[in-house]
Amino acid sequence: MSASLLSHEIKENTSKAVIGVFAPCDPRIDDNSRKRCKNLVKQVAGSLSGAIKFPDGSAVQLVYSDILVDLEPQADLVAKQFLQAGVNVLVCIPDTWSFPQLTTISLLSHFPKDIPVNFTTGNSATRPGVVYTHATNGAIAQYGKLSHINIGSWPDKGQNPKLSKETLESLIDWCYGAATFQGLKGRRVVVFGHDSMGMETALPHVMETRNRFGIEITRLDMKLLADMLQKETYDKEELKKLKSWLFSHAKDRVELPEENDEELLEKSLALYLIVRDLMKELDAVGGGFMSQLEWGSDARGIQLPVADIMESLFNSTFDHNGEKEVMPFATEADVQGLLTQLFMTWLSGGNPPLFMDFRKVYGKADVSELVKKHKYKVGENDKWLEKGFVDGVNSGSASFNWASVPCDSEKEIMKNISFPKAVDYFYYLGNSVHFKSPGGIKGIAARLSFSSLSGMFSILWDEAETIELPEEIATEICEGANPTWPHTFVVPKYATMTEYKQYAPANHLHMTWNLKPTRLQYWMDFTNVLSLTPWQSRPQFIEGEDRPLPLVYLLNGGEERTKIKLAGK
Template structure:
């Protein structure tokens, strides 16, 4: 029977009036928390002999993760440590009881010596659950055989169908020195991916509208989101935008700031109001695009002003607590074409600003909004955003494959030395994140050959000066241009920029094959084309859209175009293919195409029992949340 002090005051609750409740997080949900669980031989003497150095290993791992692995808002992931070294069933139970109060969703076992891996540690009896991501790091030393415990433990986990990642240095380690680059890299990769898995769970994908022009990617698969990703889905009709604009139910102060902000950009207004099916003036077009942007943002994350009766009275709308809540959406998609864009401005301003790291409020951090409600691209953008610590993502059409021969035939220019394997022209209606108008490695002052994209983004997030430089250069490099009325009778404003060349960039795509979710991920680099070539490509495609010329590594552009699934892919600064492979293994999503070097692939030991066959291992385990 519950104690009286635990019993809620139901009478008070019944009389309470609902309101918009503030939260510490923009998107409410679990904060990624990784547990570090030290283990040791429990025998008298052996335990005491290992204590100091075991805790020394834990301290190194703790410092590594808290200093190098970040959430998309720039904050470090949360790391907790077991209250004591685990050496038996009761000490394991103590750790589990503590972890249950801390919201742990992943665990790294750390050991330098033999431990009783299955019977005494209680690995399958208490510590963790079937949804936790598990990793084990065993010391490679001769005096203390960490490998013996490690292999015994991973074998036990495999037998019990609990996948576990195994970290073991190929070379002998120096316990008195820092973690080796090999060990540190594996631990950070595991933690980045496990944090992404935890961050997504329980949050929503917001579908604004439905299927766009028959594109299968915009058919939002609710069960797939739930079973594979642990995410919910919320769908709203496109009429919610016209309804909110007509009833003035939007944040008027934000709209005013947004209009002023957008007018800072270079504008190419070539369409006349009379040509637009809706007859909007240029100023009305800009204002409508900003209204749409604020409404989609508020649908995703909510806005307390919309629940404020005084604010509503001031601006002529009726406050509504329910509508003010938003949908707690970590990602969204907008249908746009055709029914909406036949009469209204397109979503290019909305998508370009929400996907960027900044807006009229400064450096705000990026969101994820998929063009044409392509949810399969949207979830990929979300995953890449999480894996990189918040780097904005680029939604693109796989517009055209250009070989060196076809470029020379069209322009007379020989590009064999510039792009010997050809390029993919990635552009998409002006909806791309504006950060791709520049090179974030150059902004951060880092060499992409020596620094990761996480390093570059960490430097930018930590420096208001670099953030201001990024915003200034992105605005200077972008022109908003009227849309092509043949496609968009309601017009719109498409962002035009050219992504700099020689920037490492990873392309990726999630695909549905029946009810099976798969992933493609290919690393490459952006390309600087001669002006005559890029001008020709723009002219014969659409010069109003942002352009990114990209070459995959170790394959031709035609091979990429012919093997990738649909007409859309998404892209991230940096080479993050190995992180994608690890992440997909955690959620049992097979990778159908990649060009990641074999020595960078990090999957659970169970995959070795299936001869490395990703499809068989994922099929054997099934989706983690099903």
Template sequence: MAKRTEASQLPNMKKATPKVPVIGVFATSDPRIDEDSRTRGQNIVKMAADIVSGSVLLPDKTPVPVAYSTVLVDGEAQADMVAEQFRKAGVDIIICVPDTWAFPQLTTISLLQQFPAETPFNITCGNSGPRPGVVYAHALNGALSQYGRMAALNVGTWPDTGLTPQMTEQTARNLIDWCYAAVAKVALRGRRVVIFGHDSMGMETALAHVLPTRNTFGLEITRLDMKLLADMLNKKAYKEKELKDLRGWIDRYVGKRLELPNDEASERFNMSLAMYLIVRDLMNDLNAVGGGFMSQLEWGSDRRGLPLPVADVMESFFNSTFDHTGTKAPVPYATEADVQGLLTMLVMTYLSGGNPPLFMDFRKVWEAWEIQELAGKLGLKKLDKQADWYTKGLVDGDNSGSASFDWAAAPGATVKQIMDRVSMPMADEFYFPGGGNSVTFMTPAGIDGIAARMAYSSVTGLFSLIWDEAHTTEVPETLGKAMCDLTTPTWPHTFVVPKYASMVEYKQYPPANHFHMTWNLPVARLQHWMDLTGVLSVTPWAARPSFIEGVDRPSPLTHLINGGENAYKTLTAKR
């Protein structure tokens, strides 16, 4: 009879720390090759690991840990060794950098079978001739693809000879882009967002699709009633000194651009600031990575109750890279409890390494002829006829809440430079009888990024992302004022020009009334993430080629041999 042992009690803790993804790098090899080739293979593992290490950041700018093994996987025994090393290191993203021929089933497949099927996996190799690692990469990628395993193949370049080769910048960039996508997938699995209120103003395009969100992204949606926030406001469940500090910060950076006609308005503005402190602490307690607030109608617009102040400033603070405490990670936050908008911003924030998200109404699409016609009515004659807005048009993106302060200035601006461009007028009394203050600014021209919007379909059970590269533009001041006055002048405005979509296409195909933008986000990262999560990539723009070298990632082989990207994603979603 086996000797009985006691179970071990784990130590208690005051607060859990969510797991940070860990990237593991290894190489396969052939036991028959010479010692110099084996040493070269080990050096390539370290080279790749060092390139990734420090280059992939979480939104709070924490570098994602990278671990590597110098055990070359010649067969099953070494596969077991590296798998054990990776498990002990907490690895949940795997990169193979082969430089020699090997046998796929005996090596990488034996290793991968010891990890969950959804573990992101990348093969990066040089186009090497002597031992040929590239031949192994194709054999392995083909084997994985035939049994439906997603793998990203990055056939890059490093020298064919020498003990310490270095990969080219493009090869490294391709690998880092994939790593960001893998980290976004892994880091968000098991996390949660916090939504105040019920369905977003009855907008079907913004509903919290709880089960599909859980199954696709591994995200949980914690739903809290707005009464809790109202009660906590009444109880003053915040530190009064911190509220005073936050108000002092606003007074210092916004000053007279904060519109407060009387003491009552000042007090209601302080309630909006208190909301930020209360919700921030609630989200910290829940380890939340994002949030949303319904606002309309019950909170601030329904006169049958006691309308409360708008949450615009609170939402802007969450989406910004700073507040009264200094630099911070942006926490994607959706106005009107728009969960699909939140998912869009959340993913793009992780993919960009913490760049601030922008929440906008898809408000007014201006075709070029409409802008020219308005300019004529205003008597404006000396216009730049080569300007993007003159030849193509633009979208006036604006919304009452959720606009990150960062978008008031160009990337890299100081807090003072940003806040010098921000005003806080009184909220529109017709829409928001609860009062409070809006946030307004005009985004400068020349910011490049991706504008996108998530959608869900009950027909396929899949999420889609409709996206295009885009940049911001500006028009002459008189013309710009007239354009803003035709929407809501007291809200933030960002003039967006899509790269490939015509304005006719753009205004026909948005999946909702909100869209979102993140700057300095490479296209390949977004595509790799959609590969890893099964999200459909929707780019119905006639002018966009199906593949743009140096911009797009090459399609995974498993897509190609299963009828195409959409067919593969639809089929695997049903497994």
């Protein structure tokens, strides 16, 4: 038998998440109930189709089988169908009782142990699919595999039952967690420069990141970028287009007082084109840029323009070519910050991340002092007065989108942004990005961290909301930190200001809007990342906000203990 040469083409779904929907059934069940099972599988697959999106706007692929998994032969057949289709996420829709080991457990034996599996069922007594769900989930938990159950609701009678809105929403959230987990395996991020200013909290833990998330970190020297800038290795016509686009939105707000300032601006814009093309060549899903110290603030070297505009463009949903995919990008080569942004962007379906310094925390005493100093008359909607806020500010990576509210147009966003000359450490080489984020943007603020003691990653997180301060108070705060950088004033939902100050795992914080806790929690289950919410006022479980704790955690002493045990295997 001779060897076969593979085609040079690959399937479209390769290296992406593919969800397979199926149903178990009892071979003794009547024909009408069996037809109902098939109809339900088709209906669930149709409801999920197009509902889970990757950051590039493409939908996660859905396949389903109308072969009911009655016994081992059907389990083997459906498993092989799914494997041929590239399925790496499983959704089981039980509507009747069946035999766990002969059905789903036999099907699971064909897949890697870490494949996400969800059991979504109605709470019915007629043909007790819920009984099957508990029996199968319990068996899976006993042999140490993670699975999630979604005990929802659909009509007990009728041939074409439809999931309730809440049941479907819960399943979609789970699918986002699973698609992010599987979709990022085998992908890479590109980081320019070495360790970020010696910050241990930003180091690229290459092997740990590879082993835990399946993500590769490609590291390139900044000399390559310097050389490509000097050689002008970029499309000069496209550079003109990019500059013209920027000026069309903000020419009167681009500060260029010195003779060579416009040339420096052009170099910083060219840097975006160079890095974009390099990342495309490497099929990267995110990036980072060291900058300090060698690039633009070490007087011993040749000073090069700041990368603030470049970083902001990557994190935005548009550029000079129109709408685009958000490409999570970290300033100061902060790899753990980059990964935080990457995971939350994928979990949200592509929403833009905000990279910021965890700068000054204004507690109650600080707020009272500001109010008194400015003789501010307190209003009803001043949320920042209740417990304080954080001034989130950094020189780079702030997505343009955060200059306005979600869903605003490019024009509305850009009119709120100015581009002052860079100051402080950067010797006036290029332009910064400045805006103040509006209030009322809700999401999750978080930060990934790593511990060599446990060999595990963790995420410190809380729900959060931006606030808008009175102009005179906001101006004082911006002037006190840096008036040329973006500022976002953030209030955590559960953390007190004392807790926030004490438990920050790094000097950078990241926020993504419209990201639900359940999606982050499901993803942390799949990746075995520790969930850190040390806030006294946050309950252990919040009905309607948190995902129910997987049974395998309960059987092994709790979530943290189980994850630590799994990490040690």
